[in-house]
Amino acid sequence: xxxxxxxQETTAENPADVLLQQLLHLKRYEIPDTHRMVKNKQNIMRxxxxxxxxxxxxxxxxxxxxxxxxxxxPRYGIAALFIVFAGLQFVGVNSxxxxxxxxMGIYTSDxxxxxxxxxxxxxxxxxxxxxIPNNLQLFASPSGGDGTIRPVGLREQSQ
Amino acid sequence: MVGDVNLDAEDDLPEEEEDLLPEEVxxxxxxxxxxxxxxxxxxxxxxxxxxxxxxxxxxIYGLTYNMTSNRExxxxxxxEVFVKAFEALPRFQGKSSFYTWIYRIAVNKTxxxxxxxNRKRALSLDQFDQEIKMDGSYHDxxxxxxxxxxxxxxxxxxxLNEALQNLSEKHRTVVVMHDMQGIPHxxxxxxxxxxxxxxxxxxxxxxxxxQAELSEFMK
Numbered sequence: 001x002x003x004x005x006x007x008q009e010t011t012a013e014n015p016a017d018v019l020l021q022q023l024l025h026l027k028r029y030e031i032p033d034t035h036r037m038v039k040n041k042q043n044i045m046r047x048x049x050x051x052x053x054x055x056x057x058x059x060x061x062x063x064x065x066x067x068x069x070x071x072x073x074p075r076y077g078i079a080a081l082f083i084v085f086a087g088l089q090f091v092g093v094n095s096x097x098x099x100x101x102x103x104m105g106i107y108t109s110d111x112x113x114x115x116x117x118x119x120x121x122x123x124x125x126x127x128x129x130x131x132i133p134n135n136l137q138l139f140a141s142p143s144g145g146d147g148t149i150r151p152v153g154l155r156e157q158s159q
Numbered sequence: 160m161v162g163d164v165n166l167d168a169e170d171d172l173p174e175e176e177e178d179l180l181p182e183e184v185x186x187x188x189x190x191x192x193x194x195x196x197x198x199x200x201x202x203x204x205x206x207x208x209x210x211x212x213x214x215x216x217x218x219i220y221g222l223t224y225n226m227t228s229n230r231e232x233x234x235x236x237x238x239e240v241f242v243k244a245f246e247a248l249p250r251f252q253g254k255s256s257f258y259t260w261i262y263r264i265a266v267n268k269t270x271x272x273x274x275x276x277n278r279k280r281a282l283s284l285d286q287f288d289q290e291i292k293m294d295g296s297y298h299d300x301x302x303x304x305x306x307x308x309x310x311x312x313x314x315x316x317x318x319l320n321e322a323l324q325n326l327s328e329k330h331r332t333v334v335v336m337h338d339m340q341g342i343p344h345x346x347x348x349x350x351x352x353x354x355x356x357x358x359x360x361x362x363x364x365x366x367x368x369x370q371a372e373l374s375e376f377m378k
């Protein structure tokens with residue numbers, strides 16, 4: 001009963017409220033010009049087509065449109081990302097292992113290179129630099145064979 | 160009658176105010192057809208989007224027109240809203256209905272548009288339909304006992320739109336959506352991103368302010 005009374009009180013309409021409602025109701029009769037509306041719709045459709053023709057689909061747009069579940073359910077997206085990263089990790093670890101077993105790539109030798117004599121430096125407590133000839137030859141003239149120009153080592157020259 | 164209204168005191172407002180237009184129940188727009196059209200449009204089908212334009216053009220125009228009381232601005236805004244919606248469609252995830260989503264775009268666009276143009280625009284109003292003379296409210300307002308009986312329809316239209324334009328953006332939004340477009344409080348709350356209570360209180364204060372604006376005619 002109390003609820004009903006309260007409801008009656010709250011729905012009791014003030015004449016000013018009714019008048020305002022009637023005025024606002026009249027605004028529904030403001031009708032736009034039909035031709036202008038048709039033209040407006042045509043403009044919208046034209047602009048949409050222009051926008052569509054110059055639209056370049058980004059990767060994220062394509063993903064969103066074609067696999068919406070990826071974004072609709074975040075846990076699936078996170079799970080998929082986890083699997084991708086786990087896969088990448090597996091591939092990376094495998095390739096490292098292979099690289100350790102296979103001797104591939106460019107290996108250089110320090111033979112013939114001018115270098116510090118570490119043992120001498122340690123025993124005398126001073127650096128001993130190798131003797132460098134006055135006329136340092138970098139490459140030997142091709143002699144016989146296939147004519148390949150060969151680099152000349154420092155030790156080879158100093159001997 | 161109604162004096163000055165303190166618009167900042169909305170949160171203290173009693174929320175039990177009932178709707179004065181109970182017959183204004185809008186149609187439910189979240190139909191499966193909308194969803195299908197949106198999905199097609201998301202895949203680049205512009206014809207599906209055309210169908211959505213046909214379906215919502217009148218409502219969006221009505222919203223922007225009543226928010227601006229200027230038909231040229233309303234036409235521009237309606238165009239901008241639909242183009243913006245088309246461009247943003249790939250990011251629409253369907254968490255809300257298309258109708259709520261496009262209304263939100265329209266409200267935001269209209270408010271931003273008015274903010275950019277600091278000064279108030281001149282009114283540019285649509286004509287009243289002749290059927291207004293058949294309406295019961297019109298008869299009541301022009302009857303002998305009404306305080307508005309001596310005012311011409313065009314004068315009334317101008318005063319009403321001026322009163323509407325003197326409201327703040329957020330108050331005008333709820334008045335237009337509820338009292339003119341018949342959208343329920345719950346849907347307005349979703350569109351404006353506020354609670355139902357806030358929507359009701361904004362509506363209450365907006366009506367109070369409009370009554371104050373129109374008080375000279377209502378005596």
